[in-house]
Amino acid sequence: MDYLFLARWSPWIVGIGIGALVWISFLFSNRAIGVSTAYTRMGGIIELFVRGEIVKEREYFKKFVPKVDWEWMLVLGVIIGSFISSILSGQFKVEFVPVFWSKAFGESIFLRLITALLGGVLVGFGARLAGGCTSGHGISGTSQLAVSSWMALILFFTGGIGTAMFLFNLIGGI
Amino acid sequence: MHNYTYSNKRVQLLLGFIIGMIFGFLLQKGGVTNYNVILNQLILRDFTVAKIILTAILTGTIGIYLMNELGIIQLQPKPFYLNGILVGGLVFGVGFALLGYCPGTAAGAIGTGSVHAFFGAIGILMGVEIFSMTYPFFKNSLLKKDYGLITIPEILGVGSLVLILFMLISFFLFFLVMIV
Numbered sequence: 001m002d003y004l005f006l007a008r009w010s011p012w013i014v015g016i017g018i019g020a021l022v023w024i025s026f027l028f029s030n031r032a033i034g035v036s037t038a039y040t041r042m043g044g045i046i047e048l049f050v051r052g053e054i055v056k057e058r059e060y061f062k063k064f065v066p067k068v069d070w071e072w073m074l075v076l077g078v079i080i081g082s083f084i085s086s087i088l089s090g091q092f093k094v095e096f097v098p099v100f101w102s103k104a105f106g107e108s109i110f111l112r113l114i115t116a117l118l119g120g121v122l123v124g125f126g127a128r129l130a131g132g133c134t135s136g137h138g139i140s141g142t143s144q145l146a147v148s149s150w151m152a153l154i155l156f157f158t159g160g161i162g163t164a165m166f167l168f169n170l171i172g173g174i
Numbered sequence: 175m176h177n178y179t180y181s182n183k184r185v186q187l188l189l190g191f192i193i194g195m196i197f198g199f200l201l202q203k204g205g206v207t208n209y210n211v212i213l214n215q216l217i218l219r220d221f222t223v224a225k226i227i228l229t230a231i232l233t234g235t236i237g238i239y240l241m242n243e244l245g246i247i248q249l250q251p252k253p254f255y256l257n258g259i260l261v262g263g264l265v266f267g268v269g270f271a272l273l274g275y276c277p278g279t280a281a282g283a284i285g286t287g288s289v290h291a292f293f294g295a296i297g298i299l300m301g302v303e304i305f306s307m308t309y310p311f312f313k314n315s316l317l318k319k320d321y322g323l324i325t326i327p328e329i330l331g332v333g334s335l336v337l338i339l340f341m342l343i344s345f346f347l348f349f350l351v352m353i354v
Binding site for chain 1: 192193232246281324
């Protein structure tokens with residue numbers, strides 16, 4: 001039981017565990033683990049509350065109907081599972097500005113939050129244009145050796161590494 | 175048995191939730207709900223993220239292709255929209271570095287108390303909303319050409335069993351390289 005209270009597990013164990021979850025999802029739910037579609041449905045659900053039924057007429061929401069489904073429940077589970085793990089290992093912490101960020105760009109909460117928001121917009125938009133995110137393409141799709149997903153994963157990290165090095169090494173001086 | 179579990183909606187919602195909880199638990203234990211760990215990967219200083227993703231892929235592939243070979247499951251690869259993936263993948267990558275999380279790890283980070291991940295998640299919701307509104311445009315441009323549901327073994331013309339063996343060997347070599 002002590003194992004559950006450890007701050008970190010070996011990345012090999014975690015990776016094997018996530019790989020096994022991919023099997024379980026295929027076997028018992030006929031599903032590939034993915035996350036970004038749940039954000040699409042959530043966006044639609046919020047818009048339904050604000051604007052009403054007319055939202056369902058949008059072409060994209062006919063493909064991805066705004067409702068609670070398997071993947072939506074999965075994302076809810078991720079939040080709770082991570083919460084439980086962080087409590088057990090004593091790592092739960094309300095964080096506005098992470099250390100790595102403050103070393104390069106200071107302690108301004110506004111700057112960090114606005115960058116996170118802008119980054120989120122690009123992540124959400126890019127994931128839908130690419131047809132998936134680091135989970136749907138990056139783990140489930142690549143596990144099926146799909147050409148689309150391998151290309152997506154490589155591009156996610158190409159864009160990510162390039163941008164991070166530019167921002168933090170070149171400008172931030174880390 | 176499978177047809178029953180697949181079609182039982184409540185069982186499926188519960189399964190999604192449980193699988194998600196384990197997924198979130200693993201992400202936190204792996205350290206990848208931590209902004210600093212992800213950014214240190216993106217500047218190539220710490221390879222935790224790569225180790226987790228590559229181990230997950232190798233493990234996943236072996237099981238998926240074995241079950242596929244046995245006929246218990248069917249593959250469901252995503253379509254290959256070359257242009258959409260090219261542009262979307264790079265836009266995602268830029269956002270990934272700015273936010274410091276991807277959609278899954280952002281959800282996990284919210285669970286660990288990260289307020290900036292919460293703002294990131296709001297941003298992701300805005301991003302997918304913008305895409306849902308502009309979808310008709312992209313459908314007729316970047317997402318017009320679909321190269322189909324192709325997989326690497328199909329292109330190479332190798333069978334599942336050869337592939338599984340190859341993956342096991344790569345697993346071993348990858349592990350060896352990372353350990354030494």
